[in-house]
Amino acid sequence: MWQSPTSNEPAHLASGVALWELGRFDVYRVNPPLIRAIAAIPVMMNGCKTHWNNLRYGPQVRSEFAIGADFVKVNRLDSVHLFxxxxxxxxPFSILGAWCCYLWGRALCGSLSGFLSCVLWCFSPNILAAGQVICPDMGGASLGLVASYTFWRWLKALSWESAALCGATFGLALLARSSWIVLFGLWPSIWFVVFLLQIQKNGVSTSLRSQIGQMTLLFGVSLYVLNLGYLFDGTLMRLGDFEFVSQRLGNPQPDARSGNVFKDGHFAFIPVPLPKEFVLGLDQQKKDFEAFPHASYLRGEWRMSGWWYYYLYGFLVKVPASILCLVLISICVSFQKLPRIELDHVAGWMSLCLPGLATVVILSCQPSLNHHFRYALPAFGPLFVFAGSIPFTIRRWKQNLRLAVIALTMTCVVSLITTTLTTAPRFISFFNLVAGGARQGHRHMIHSSLDWGQDLYFLKEWLQQQQIDQPIHLAYHGVFDPADIGIDHVPARCGPHWMTSASPDETSDLWVISVNYLVGDRWRLSPNCHYEEFLRKTPIHVCGDSLYVYKIPHDRRE
Incomplete structure (x- = not known):
């Protein structure tokens, strides 16, 4: 808990408190409610203060960040403990993911591979970064792994009990991450391929009617769990009654905030078996993907359109080099003579890998929102299981060659553990050696991959060590006032943090600038203002990896 609340955490936590206190599912609707609801339970039990004056409702209304800033403001220093x-x-979601990686690896490749997969999960900086914050990325990835595992178990058992269990875990995954809705199309496709392979292998058709019935039960249970998580709020609402904001579903007129392309069509009277806010959240995400109002950044370039290879590039610079080496080793040994793979294992690898692969493909097809590499987290579990399969693949190789591969594998594992321990606790800003490390990360990716507002505690600690008692000039890329957690500052000239304006105070020689602003981010900055000029100067200190401290005397300011 060494890092200050990130830009999204106050919004998630305040939205979770609003869910319990006000029964509002519309706040932060782009994310399903499970993770924030769980996060808010101990906070509510601890007696947090709330302030709802900025809470609004309506199409295109995003009040979660305003109430998140209010939450920090009214709780002030107590908010540190609450977060x-x-x-x-x-x-526990991180632990669940580690356990599921072990289960997957053991089931597909044996206990040793399961242990190796679990180690890769536990010591991955990307996993540790997501696991230490209040966001749905970790919970969604872990529950997605569980759902995929229970789906594979159903494919093996083909029993009504396993179908019901799979439906329950699928429903929980949907309550954590709405993008798992792709499984409604992906799982029937996997089942059909496995069904055809079974016919080819056995020469006879198995109980098709029973399997279709079980899959119907599976999806029925998942929808029930999903709607139960929303307390059936707006379930079975008619399609024509929704107020959509995306062009694809709403096509709103220039003078309107919402619309509905189905309103006057033949499908208007169809009841939608999903919660109202779940549907509207998907629609809001679609709108963001259609035309996100902020530019994306990659390798020193800003674009409104983004890059289709953004997430692929992220894997090359954000994933530890040792894990990349293990994946490369696994690919190389797979080209050798493979052990015979049973049909159950074919179904297992499909169930494990295709959902994560589909996530990356869908994200790559929506390049207008290239801000957060963490969106690709569902692909990490399958990646670790694949990398952990090396012992299984080489188990029948000649001893000398097998020992050489094992030695290389162990070298990579030791390197990973060493890298992770030396990186701690700055996992959010991790970049591998190929990218030049975290201090060179701004040359590749920013936002939640480098500067997510997480380093205020490091700044506070440094100010105390230096015994600096005068206010500093602070341009902080975050959504709440750093003064609320005890950092004495004056707003820098371009608009430093949420809902503040620049201050004329010129008494301090210390300027602290978020690296996002140093590379040209314009989010919430005053017109025609920028901080790129500071990159030509040498900072006297870097707090964490994202807050650069400059000492600039009055007579030397540009």
Missing amino acids: NLARLACL
Whole structure:
């Protein structure tokens, strides 16, 4: 808990508190409610203060960030403790992911591979970064792994009990991450391929009617769990009654905030078996993907359109080089003579890998929102299981060659553990050696891959060590006032943090600038203002990896 609340955490936590206190599912609707609801439980039990004056409702209304800033403001220094409680409540999702990686690896390749897959999960900086914050990325990735595992178990058992269990885990995954809705199309496709392979292998058709019935039960249970998580709010609402904001579903007129392309069509009277806010959240995400109002950044370039290879590039610079080496080794040994793979294992690898692969493909097809590499987190579990399959693949090789591969594998594992321990606790800003490390990360990616507003505690600690008692000039790329957690500052000239304006105070020689602003981010900055000029100067200190401290005397300011 060494890192200050990130830009999204106050919004998630305040939205979770609003869910319990006000029964509002519309706040932060782009994310399903499960993770924030769990995070808010210990906070509510601890007696947090709330302030709802900025809470609004309506099409295109996004009040979660305003109420998140209000939450920090009314709780002030107590918010540090509250965020720690909320983060601890989300920690079991990381453990769940590690356990599921072990289950997947053991089932597909044996206990040793399961252990190796679990180690890769536990010591991955990307996993540790997502696991220490209040966001749905970790919970969604872990529950997605569980759902895929239970789906594979159903394919093996083909029983009504396993179908019901799979439906329940699928529903929980949907309550954590709405993008798992792709499984409604992907799982029937996997089942059909496996069904055809079974016919080819056995020469006879198995119980098709029973399998279709079980899959119907599976999806029925998942929809029930999903709607139960929303307390059936707006379930079975008619399609024509929704107020959509995306061009694809709403096509709103220039003078309107919402619309509905189905309103006067033949499908208007169809009841939608999904919660109202779940549907509207998907629509809001679609709108963001259609035309996100902020430019994306990659390798020193800003674009409104983004890059289709953004996430692929992210894997090359954000994933530890040792894990990339293990994946490369696994690919190389797979080209050798493979052990015979049973049909159950073919179904297992499809069930494991295709959902994560589909996530990356869908994200790559929506390049207008290239801000967060963490969106690709569902692909990490399958990646670790694949990398952990090396012992299984080489188990029948000649001893000398097998020992050489094992030695290389162990070298990579030791390197990973060493890298992770030396990186701690700055996992969010991790970049591998190929990218030049975190201090060169701004040459590749920013936002939640480098500067997510997480380093205020490091700044506070440094100010105390230096015994600096005068206010500093602070341009902080975050959504709440750093003064609320005890950082004495004056707003820098271009608009430093949420809902503040620049201050004329010129008494301090210290300027602290978020690296996002240093490379040209314009989010919430005053017109025609920028901080790129500071990159030509040498900072006297870097707090964490994202807050650069400059000492600029009055007579030398540009």
